[in-house]
Amino acid sequence: MALRAILWALCLIAMAAFATWQLRGGHTGIDADILSLIGQENADPNGPQSDIATVRHLLANDGRQAIFMLSHSDRDTLETAATDFADRIAALDGTQAITLPGHNNDRFADLMALYSPHANSLLSPSDREELTDGNAETLYRRAIQNLYSPATTLSSQSLKQDPFALLPAFLSDLGAKLGTGNDVIAQGGQFYLPVMASLSPDLRSSGNDQRWVTGANAALQSITDATPGLSVAKTGQIFFAVAEASRAQSDVQRIAIIATIGILVMIGLVFYSPLPLFGALLVVGSGLLAGLAAVVAIFPAIHAIALVFGATMIGISVDYALHYLVLRSDAGSPVDRLRKIRPGLSLGLLTSVIGFGALSLSPTQLLSQIAVYSVAGLVAAYCSVLFLLPLIPARDVRPSSPILKLHDGLQAILGKTFAPIRVRLIASAAIIITLALSAFLIPGNNDIRQFGHGNDALISDAGKIADILGLGGSPVFIRIDGTNPQDRLETGEAVRDALTPLIADNRLGGMIGLSDLIPSITRQTENRDLVTTGLYDRFGTALSDQLPVTITAPDKAADYLIPDDNTARALPEIARLHSNGSDIIRLRNATDIDAISTALGDIENVTLINPPIAISNQFAAYRLWAWIALGGALCVAAILAVLRYGLSTGICVFAAPAGAILFAVLGGYAFGIAQSFFTTMALFLVFAIGADYVLFLAESRNGPHDDDTRLAVLLSLISSVLAFGLLATSSVPLVRDIGSVIAIGLIGAWFLAFWMTAPTKNNTQTQNQRGQE
Amino acid sequence: MIPIRRLIASVATVALLTSSMTGTARADDIPAPATIGTEQYLGGSFTMDRHLDGFDKPLTSNGDFVLSPTKGLVWRTLAPFPGTTILDDHGITRIDDQGNRDELARGDQFRQFVELISAVLAGNWQPLEQHFDIARDTTESNAWQVILTPKDGSTIQNQISKITATGTDFVENVRLEKPAGDHDAIALSGQSLQSLPLPPEFANLLTGAGQ
Structure with missing residues (x-):
């Protein structure tokens, strides 16, 4: 009996040593994330992606973001406080990046570098409509006026790549599609400024989330104490x-x-x-x-x-x-x-x-x-x-x-x-x-x-921030399946066309999908043709007369803008609009789910997904x-x-x-x-x-x-x-x-x-x- | 994500600020420009030479403008192509020669522009000091000169590298330099202070801006 006891005790000691080595040595992780409960099936890895797997991917992405909304009656005071606060959050261990309106000019340069070579392939919906309807002269007049306007983004570089100033309209429309959150918001005599923090992917699974939240709360308290009249709210899965x-x-x-x-x-x-x-x-x-x-x-x-x-x-x-x-x-x-x-x-x-x-x-x-x-x-x-x-x-x-x-x-x-x-x-x-x-x-x-208790203060904050950013409504989103990325982009454009009337009716607050950032090659080809025949063929000579440079028609054989590593670096948003071989369309303020479902009825490879369901x-x-x-x-x-x-x-x-x-x-x-x-x-x-x-x-x-x-x-x-x-x-x-x-x-x-x-x-x-x- | 409207606003702000100096720039150690009262507006003509890096000749335009601390700025290009740009508390709006309006930027934040202009007109440089290092001097002809350099880390640094404004009673020349090597040279002339209301042709443009 003693021998068996010794052997068993040795087994227990060995198990203790093994478990300690595995856990302390990082060979086995302990996942405390509630998201890990869902979507981790013992399923065929080559099979089609399930709704729940998509939901998990999106929630995991969204879960890496924390939003702080600072507000004050004085804009300058607010911006000063927000800058100080953003610096404090950026310094926290676990913060990957900070987005603060007005502090992303480097980002703008990156975007211009990405989009400018393709300016003639990128049209805003309104410009596209003008060209389709034969109203190219309107765009020509706008280009001329842009040359002499005191408020313009015109430069020697932009003039060579985009003489008809099509890109600013495309980017302006894209900014509207992306929604608020990129600028100071004024409501009811108060200015609101969102500070968004991207968190390290391993912050929550590594168990350091508590420390990060403590640091963020301390930063909030500090900035509130230092700025009389400043109000703050915060939201994010981590809280x-x-x-x-x-x-x-x-x-x-x-x-x-x-x-x-x-x-x-x-x-x-x-x-x-x-x-x-x-x-x-x-x-x-x-x-x-x-x-x-x-x-x-x-x-x-x-x-x-x-x-x-x-x-x-x-x-x-x-x-x-x-x-x-x-x-x-x-x-x-x-x-x-x-x-x-x-x-x-x-x-x-x-x-x-x-x-x-x-x-x-x-x-x-x-x-x-x-x-x-x-x-x-x-x-x-x-x-x-x-x-x-x-x-x-x-x-x-x-x-x-x-x-x-x-x-x-x-x-x-x-x-x-x-x-x-x-x-x-x-x-x-x-x-x-x-x-x-x-x-x-x-x-x-x-x-x-x-299952959760809920935190009244956090729920209240989340409601306020959703109201200010216009992010209320149902959390539904759309998944576009298909093996060919270009087919998915074309489907995304079809979805945009189908849902645009609902946006006009305020039954849908807005939407953003990958095809809004990167139009399909088919759409880019159409745009080039419209721009060539509508603008360059008709007004190229006239515009050349006004400029110290010869305007030449776009090269129809030029490379297209496609979703690749280069675009992913310039457009990190792509990660939020893509999930394991599927494209995602995010919806804002979706209040009429039936209407959305009906509008999507005839489009193939499209699934409307409601995360809670x-x-x-x-x-x-x-x-x-x-x-x-x-x-x-x-x-x-x-x-x-x-x-x-x-x-x-x-x-x-x-x-x-x-x-x-x-x-x-x-x-x-x-x-x-x-x-x-x-x-x-x-x-x-x-x-x-x-x-x-x-x-x-x-x-x-x-x-x-x-x-x-x-x-x-x-x-x-x-x-x-x-x-x-x-x-x-x-x-x-x-x-x-x-x-x-x-x-x-x-x-x-x-x-x-x-x-x-x-x-x-x-x-x-x-x-x-x-x-x- | 894309601060295009913000960028346009920033550029517009600079343009506005330089324009706003046409009747301003009071400082203790330099001759004081005229101050625009809240019941007044400043009117005049402009010639703008837009120098683009690598191009031999500038893009030259001329026209007239009115600036009111309470109403905003109307920048009316008469040649070579008629067109108007309005900056007021509704945002930035362009109007072509056929009356078509193109709203470039909109939002309450643009209300700040007019307030900023008013501060400048009152000789209060503090609002600018948040974003610019300001150097003041006098020229040999006893004109004052203000050089605005964006502060390190300022939001406007990537669009504007330096602004130089000179004048006597009003701002007479503005040079707006951009990081890519382009610059705008604006000459203002025939300026005078008038009492509100604005002339009907300008007042009508401002009234329609918010529509």
């Missing part, structure tokens, strides 16, 4: 994520402290000794360690949610430890005592492994990670009970323990509820049928927005997978139970965890808890722990350590309810829902475990009574 994480962390820390103290007190009140507590911690700790080592060995990055869910199996592994620890010291040697509980322990492990193993069959990495963590963790906890706990000196439950007295009282009450096997079978059938119906009939709510659908799919896995696990558990205990008893044994799940589902529904993917995942915990309860009791039923097992199950219940029940007090809906569902389910599991395994003979003797014998 919401940090606020949410801080709140959740605070809640979980508070709950963990209370629960740990509670469990310590409970075990202390049972044994009056620290040794059992040490044993419990050893088993739980080895489970957590092995789970972590398994996921870091398999996955290149693990999600924090997977870690949290995996860690909740503490509620199962503590069952294993308590199951052994409550055995009386006079029940034989450690090996003898272990032998008594081993069948129940093994069956409990097998059932849980089947349940969590079913999750690994799902197509989502998140569920796979939870499955791997839980299975590895439970196997390790099981091994620790077998190999390590026997080395710890046994401590008996003290007869004067108040927990023991509570246990005896509850046993007496439960004994009065016991029913004949026939009644239990009927109840089992009712449970199974009702559970199946509940799974189908109780509606799910997969809206991701319900896409995300909700994704979580609905996750939830479905979780239910399928749960159903599969229940079926396997039923077969095992029947094989082990015979048909009647087996059905009753199986019905206990099934009933616990039903209890959790109906209880959650009654308390108004949303039936989401996460609460469905919580049902796995209910199932696994419920199965442990009933298997432990079934295995010890009518045996000499029956009452020890009952006490162990009660202690497990108290510790689990302490941990999960306190989660129900969290202010974060996601945490609260999970805690509530598990707490409700476990109470049901405890009752049903006793009720379904009621002794076949009068054997309700309490441990106190036994101790007195």
Whole structure:
């Protein structure tokens, strides 16, 4: 036994060293970004991009931007403050770039360098319309006037490349399409100036987001203190994520402290000794360690949610430890005592492994990670009970323990509820049928927005900024698919044509797509033809007469402006308008989704995507997978139970965890808890722990350590309810829902475990009574 | 993203500021130009030679203008091609010889231009000091000279490298130099201060600017 213990201890040490090396050495990342929950499917990499993958890409892009809106009644004061503030934000570690209106002249030079050689291929819609309608003379007059205007961008260089001054009109139109945010905005006697910060791609995943937000808040406070009358607002996913994480962390820390103290007190009140507590911690700790080592060995990055869910199996592994620890010291040697509980322990492990193993069959990495963590963790906890706990000196439950007295009282009450096997079978059938119906009939709510607590100040700020920048309305966007980039650009132009009437009607605030920045070659060819025939052929000579330079018609064989690395450097916006082989059209202030959908009706390869709906659908799919896995696990558990205990008893044994799940589902529904993917995942915990309860009791039923097992199950219940029940007090809906569902389910599991395994003979003797014998 | 309107506004601001000096530039140590009252406007003629780098001959135009601290600037080119540019609190608008309006820039920020001009007319150089280093001197003919150089990091630095304005009672010459080597030389003449209202042909143009 000592050898096995040493070997197992060495294994645990090796796992600890490996996990530490992986995580500290950066070989495995911990992803805390909520976006990582979506769109990371184990899908064919060569397959078409899913809506959710596009949503994830766009949200990831948008999530790298923070917007600060500064306002003041005096423009100069505002600009001075904004410049100072922008410098402070730029100096923060994690800030990649700052966009401040009026401070991007280098950018203008870059744009002119990109666009000027193609000036004759780029027409604003109004210029294009004039040329199409044969009104080229209007543009010629404008070009002439531009030569002598005091307000002009004319230069010797522009005159050579763009004598008809077409490019300023194109750029002016493009500026309008891009919307506000590039200039000072005046509203209601106040000036508003947006300062936009682009964040490093790894800022959030590296865990430095909290530090950045703290620095940004300090900069805001500083500039506000230094500038009387200055108002500020901020928005960006990073602020919401940090606020949410801080709140959740605070809640979980508070709950963990209370629960740990509670469990310590409970075990202390049972044994009056620290040794059992040490044993419990050893088993739980080895489970957590092995789970972590398994996921870091398999996955290149693990999600924090997977870690949290995996860690909740503490509620199962503590069952294993308590199951052994409550055995009386006079029940034989450690090996003898272990032998008594081993069948129940093994069956409990097998059932849980089947349940969590079913999750690994799902197509989502998140569920796979939870499955791997839980299975590895439970196997390790099981091994620790077998190999390590026997080395710890046994401590008996003290007869004067108040927990023991509570246990005896509850046993007496439960004994009065016991029913004949026939009644239990009927109840089992009712449970199974009702559970199946509940799974189908109780509606799910997969809206991701319900999971967060929300921060009133941030929500208010986001609303203000959206109003000022004209970014309200639905967050829908358009994806254009196609293997040929030019085909996609042409489709983008068709979408622009289709939606322009809606913009005129104010049913759509605006739109910007890749084809607005880089027209298709077809469109550029058309523009060249229009410019050549309409302007150069007709007015080239006349314009030459006014200039000290000869005007020559554009070279129709000249290179076209195309989306390549060069354009991507000059136009970083392209990253926001492109996603893995698809083009994206961003919509602003979309208020009439039906009209947009109708307008797009005849255009092929175009998909209108609503991010909240896409995300909700994704979580609905996750939830479905979780239910399928749960159903599969229940079926396997039923077969095992029947094989082990015979048909009647087996059905009753199986019905206990099934009933616990039903209890959790109906209880959650009654308390108004949303039936989401996460609460469905919580049902796995209910199932696994419920199965442990009933298997432990079934295995010890009518045996000499029956009452020890009952006490162990009660202690497990108290510790689990302490941990999960306190989660129900969290202010974060996601945490609260999970805690509530598990707490409700476990109470049901405890009752049903006793009720379904009621002794076949009068054997309700309490441990106190036994101790007195 | 593209500050084209902002750029145009910046250029226009410089043009405006140089034009605005036609009746301004009071300083303690140089002769003071005339001040335009809020109930007055300044009228005169201009000749603008636009020198483009690499071209032998400048683009020359001439015309007349009116400037009012409260109404804005009307820059009316008469030759070689008629056309008008209006800068007022509605933005920048061009009007061709057939009356077609082309709004180049629009926004409340352009209201600042007129306010800035008024400050200049009052001899208050402070608004300019935010964006320019200002050097003042007198010439041999006892005319005053103001040289405006964009400050390092100023938003206008990439479009304007230096502005030189000289004059006596009013600004008489403005040289506007650009980084690419181009420059505009503007000569102002026949200037006089008049009381509002503006002449009808100018007043009508301003009234229509916001439409």
